[in-house]
Amino acid sequence: MKINGLYLNKVSGLGTFILPMTCIRVCQSIDKCLLHMKKTIQTFISLLLLGLLWVGSAKALPTLLHNVKGYTFADGELKQFNSILFEDGVILATGEQEELSKLHSFSISIDGKGKTLLPGLIDAHGHLLGLGLNLMRVNLRGIESEDETVKAVVSYAEKNPDTRWVLGRGWNQVLWLSKEFPTKSSLDKVIADRPIWLSRIDGHAGWANSKALKLAGIDKSTPDPEGGKIIRDENGEATGVLIDAAMSLVENKIPPLNKKERKTALKLAFDHLISLGITSVHDAGVDFETYKLMLELSDKNRIPLRVYAMLSGADPRLEAMLKFGRVNQPFLKIQSVKLYTDGALGSRGAALLEPYSDEPDNKGLLLTTADKLGQYLALITKYGFQTNIHAIGDAANHMVLEELSKLDEDRSAKKLRHRIEHAQVVVPEEIPMFAKLGVIASMQPTHATSDMNMAGDRLGEERLEGAYAWRTFLDNDVVIASGSDFPVEKANPFLGLHAAVTRQDSDNLPEDGWLPTQKLTVAEALKSFTIDAAYASFWENKIGSLEEGKQADFILIDKDIFTVSEDQIDDVQVLETWIEGKRVH
Incomplete structure (x- = not known):
């Protein structure tokens, strides 16, 4: 032939x-x-x-990605490069193309076409199951009136007639003209035969119709549970809004999620985060059922990004999970526990040392006493686990710092890297205590720009000095691990980078930024979303920067965040996401 x-x-x-x-x-x-x-x-x-x-040997052939504007951190300093060489998911080197080409004459060569390359971004505080469920349920984020919110609920209910409960999240009365909490009556007028339960955007308050309240057994005589509050009208009747621990009265009546629903929610969350350039996430509180599912998914290689899961301190099977020991697998690490000490500022549940400026008889809600927190710390550190403690108000932060200071060296924050999640309002004089004790401040930049329209009302001008005080934390050598707290906020990390650098919302307001002395530089903000977030999860030797021997987790984006105007950072689009040397988006 x-x-x-x-x-x-x-x-x-x-x-x-x-x-x-x-x-x-x-x-x-x-x-x-x-x-x-x-x-x-x-x-x-x-x-x-x-x-x-x-x-x-094709799988082992090195890949050279060149012609990029690359940025990473080495020894804490920002470094630039135009090429990255990796093999079997591990970085061999970063540098100049000519130099790297000499290291391996046989390699796959990819032209980055001048795009900007960053380490894969890490969200240090989010809720995977909550995000997935949010994508499955009615989304009420950003709606600017109670009436429009109710219309969205009705629309969802009509499209999902077989759902036993109408569930949703995202309402925020601060955006409404009245700024008042909603009531059950507006829901009762449109849907009376199905129970409705709608979580506030921060997850620290819920809004129910009469059907849901009846199923929960809530009436005029129902007492407020410890750590919670039933909002009532002038006659003592429940209005439909429940705060913090009171939410469980309704939530305990909602049919539990089955395994299929959990898997669907997690997959939706994974895919969503990867599309946003997030290659690792710290899941802030997983219950026993989600814990089991994550172990199963990890064993089957079904977790596509790196998950640092915090066990839920509220789960009755906490000690059983602790006894199982630390989990350290390529895409799943478990060696921490999430605790709560107070609620949120927006719902006036954050625990303050002095009363709220706009509600003089209210100091918020302390969900965990100092004695109980001490007991938790003794249990968790006994097994060598890190403790990540939700504290928003200055009273809650003060209590947590006090209890952490009592730990001996082997159980200390310097050894186990204990974290305070949010650290939103702190007495300024106590901020240096974070560094002294080795406590990591796990903060969410978009909380500041979301809360700026009410934080002054809640706190008054004087207490704002220690509120959302990122610059003060950094100037006191405190490690900041940044995240979003999705689905409380949008998961897009470039919204967080923008907020950290400008102290402005998505409309670039206020003009000079809110509390502008607390701004971060672009490099400082990026560091908090990369190598410092990796440190907060004991993964700094594997991810967080693009250095020899680390995993090839990186993203390509359409704008150079170091050269564009700062007000454009929140418009950045992720073109490609690579995890372990493989393009996954």
Whole structure:
């Protein structure tokens, strides 16, 4: 058979080989022809073996991604490069293309076309199951009136007639003209035959219709549970809004999620985060059922980004999970516990040392006493686990710092890297205590720009000095691990970077930024979403920066965040997400 001037022939045991036409023409004798054939066969076998060798090692062939504007951190300092070389998911080097090309002459070469390359971003505080469920339920985020919120609920209910409960999240009365909590009556007018339960955007308050209240057994005589509050009208009747621990009265009546629903929610959350350039996430509080599911998904290699899961301190099977020990797998690490000490500022549940400026008889809600927190710390540190403690108000932060200061060296924050989640309102004089004790401040920049329209009302001007005080924390050598607290806020990390740098909302207001002396630089903000967030999860030797020996987790974006105007950072689009050297988005 002749193809492109070559004869293809079969030889028993060797398969097809290539015989040049010149061999046929030149051969004047059988001996000469056989000699040429022998040499051709030997050449073909050599090429065949080389080809087989190449095919066998194709997966291990290094990849050189060049022509990029690369940024990373090395020894805490920002470093630039135009090429990155990686193999089997591990970084071999970053630097200049010519230099890296010499390291491996045989490699897959990819042109980055001048795009900006960053380490994969890490969200140090989010709620995976909550995000997934939020994507499955009615989303009330950003709606600017109670009436419009109710219309959205009705629309969802009509499209989902078979749901036993109408569930949703995201309402925020601060955005409404009245700024008042909603009532059950507005829901009762449109849906009376199905129970409705709608979580506030911060997850620290819920709004129910009469059907849900009845199922929960809530009436005029129902007492406020410890750590919670039933909002009542002038006659003492429940209005439909429940704060913090009171929420469980309704939530305990909602049919529990089945395994399929959990898996669906987690998959939706994973895919959503990867599309946003998030390659690792700290899941702030997983219950026993989600814990089991994550272990199962990890064993089956079904977790596509790196998850640092915090066990829920509220789960009655906490000690059983602690006894199982630490989990350290490529895409799942578990060695921390999430605790709560107070509520949120927006619902006036954050525990303050002095009363709220706009509600003089209210100091918020302390959900965990100092004695109980001490007991939790004793239990959790006994198993060598990190403790990550939700504290928003200055009273809650003060209590947590006090209890952490009592731990001996082997159980201390310097050893186990204990964290305070949010650290939103802190007495300024107590901020240096974070560094002294080794406590990590796990903060969410978009909380400041979401809360700025009410924080002054809640706190008054004087207490704002220690509120959302990122610059003060950094100036006192405190490690900040940044996140979003999704689904409380949107998961997009570039909204967080923008908020940290500008102290402005998505409309770039206020003009000079809210409390502008607390702004971060772009490098400082990026560090808090990368290597410092990795440190907060004991993963700093594996991820968080693009250095030799670390995992090739990185993203390509459409704008250079170090050169564009700061007000454009929240418009950045993620073009590609790579995890362990593989493009996953």
